[in-house]
Amino acid sequence: MIEVKSGTCHCGEVEFEVRLENGLENIRRCSCSLCSRKGAVMARVPLCxxxxxxxxxxxxxxxxxxxxxxxxxCSxxxxxxxxxxxxxxxxxxxxxxCLDGVDINELGDIPVGDGRLMSLIQASI
Ligand SMILES: [Zn+2]
Structure with missing residues (x-):
C-alpha cells in the first residue's frame, strides 16, 4: 500500500514528502564518520x-x-x-x-549499516 508521509526540519522552514511503496523500509543508523556524529535514523526511497x-x-x-x-x-x-x-x-x-507522527524511540532495535567500512573500501580504491 502506497503511503505518503510528510516531514519537516526542526524550525519548519523545510518540508518534504516521502512516498513509501511498502512503508518505512531499511531503517538503519550508519557507522560512517558523518552519520555516527549525527546519530540519525534513516530509511530509503527512490529519488522520485x-x-x-x-x-x-x-x-x-x-x-x-x-x-x-x-x-x-536546514541552514x-x-x-x-x-x-x-x-x-x-x-x-x-x-x-x-523528521516524519510527522513517527517516534524513533518506538521503532525497536535499529540495525547499524557499516558505512565506515564502506568509506574505507571506497577510499582505498
Ligand atoms: Zn530548519
Missing part, C-alpha cells in the same frame, strides 16, 4: 519518492570524501533532512525522525 515541498532554498549541501553523496540539512536549524546516497545514487536516504 522524495519531494521537498517547501524551503528548498533553505537547504544547505554538505559533501565530503568522494563527494558522491549529497547531504542536505536555519541545522537538522539533516535527507541525502542522495553514495552506494546507490538512485536513492535518497531521509531522516525518519
Amino acid at each position: 519518492g522524495l519531494k521537498v515541498t517547501r524551503g528548498a532554498d533553505k537547504l544547505s549541501l554538505y559533501q565530503w570524501n568522494t563527494k558522491t553523496a549529497k547531504h542536505y540539512f 536555519t536549524c541545522g537538522i539533516y533532512t535527507h541525502h542522495q546516497r553514495r552506494s546507490n545514487p538512485n536513492e535518497y536516504g531521509f531522516n525518519v525522525a
